[in-house]
Amino acid sequence: MKPPVIFIDDEKPVRDSLGQTLELEDYQVQLFASARQALSTFDNQFPGVIISDINMPGMDGMTFLKQALLIDDELPVIMLTGHGDISTAVDAMRLGAYDFLEKPFSTEHLLDVVKRACDKRELVLENRELKRELESQSSPGPRILGNNLAMKQLRRRLYQLKDHGQSVLLQGETGTGKRMVAQFLHDHSPYQHLQMITLKCQDLTEHQFEEILNDQDGKWHAATGSTLYLENIDQLPMAAQQRLAMTLQTQSIQPHPGDQVRLIASSERNLESLVQQQQFDTELFAIVQDCILTLPPLRTRRDDIELIFQNFIRTTASRYNIEAPMLSTEQKEKLQDHDWPGNVRELRNLAERLVLLGDQFDKQHPLKIDSPHPTLAEKVHQFEFTLLSDALRRHHGRLKDVQSELGLARKTLYDKMKKHGLDKQDFKDAL
Ligand SMILES: Nc1ncnc2c1ncn2[C@@H]1O[C@H](COP(=O)(O)OP(=O)(O)OP(=O)(O)O)[C@@H](O)[C@H]1O
Incomplete structure (x- = not known):
């Protein structure tokens, strides 16, 4: 299906015939007898083209053109002018019309102008989207990730x-x-x-x-x-x-x-x-x-899971100054298979654990998933785990240094490592 075309003309036979021509070419045509009526049907996201006659009772084509361009000054509006009415056509172009068609016009010429106008509109909307995306990537605060x-x-x-x-x-x-x-x-x-x-x-x-x-x-x-x-x-x-x-x-x-x-x-x-x-x-x-x-749950936008996960991996790795681990095919499949009841928070926690645990991750936590509503105790557990594994990694598994950094008695540190399934040997070669 091609983009929508709004066509405004007070004469029914003209409306019907031009409507038919465009429909045959697969455009989604909306016909209007009055410009005022048409005005309320589009906004600045309108993805198509507008064609309007100039001489109409009530709101005439020129007034419509001005109003339409107030809604979006990059809307492609094509004006239909009477035969030889060059001065009106020039006025319309000066006001910002995309083009004009002088009656009578050939079907070929009409379709050519409409196609060019549609292409231009698509480009305008694409550019705006890109600009917005760029702004959102470089703006302050956390980035809202996802390409879905x-x-x-x-x-x-x-x-x-x-x-x-x-x-x-x-x-x-x-x-x-x-x-x-x-x-x-x-x-x-x-x-x-x-x-x-x-x-x-x-x-x-x-x-x-x-x-x-x-x-x-x-x-x-x-x-x-x-x-x-x-x-x-x-x-x-x-x-x-x-x-x-x-x-x-x-x-x-x-x-x-x-x-x-x-x-x-x-x-x-x-x-x-x-x-x-x-x-x-x-x-x-x-x-x-x-x-x-x-806000849609993560399981309904699975195409975003890996992208967001990789992003969390990169940011966590750079925060802790660790090399970002590569995901295996099996890990990627597991990410896709899981339902993510804790949504992006769960995904972020998992990425952080993967970065901090490195190779040990799969053995100890084979993509073990957090509960969707972590209790205070679960949050404390997670926090303790993060602190311990980070300290172990930085001190290459040297328990004395970890002990003194975290202010823990030897036995307490041993007990906590046991509780979290952490082994100092795994951190010996940590970067
Ligand atoms: N689209 C996203 N892009 C990047 N990070 C995200 C995205 N969605 C959620 N997050 C991250 O996931 C975590 C949870 O998000 P947030 O706290 O905003 O969720 P919530 O809907 O308010 O949760 P709750 O209802 O449990 O309070 C945060 O760290 C947040 O930055």
């Missing part, structure tokens, strides 16, 4: 949103990058020089939430003029949800464009369904539902 179409669309959407004060709801499973996206929006906002304030709703009782709202020196007030990230908003107790909705409606902290606070909320569960099950406050949902972004 859903991730590209997400980055595009974030670029559209970054300068607005509009509230955003991020929905997605654990570890899909909700917090990272919130930080990205903050780092690219007009309030990037301030700190993003986070309220972890899962940790708050109704009473604690009330205290935060009332504390003049607390987080709630510090968020004025910055971004307020409400993590796991679905886990806020119902009474606190209602209190939050009321406060947002009445206080100076308002999640609307132009106001001072940018409200970003996250939820692992679908808030709309929770509202239907009466497990989430309707008023609060109405406030945060301005813009909902869904």
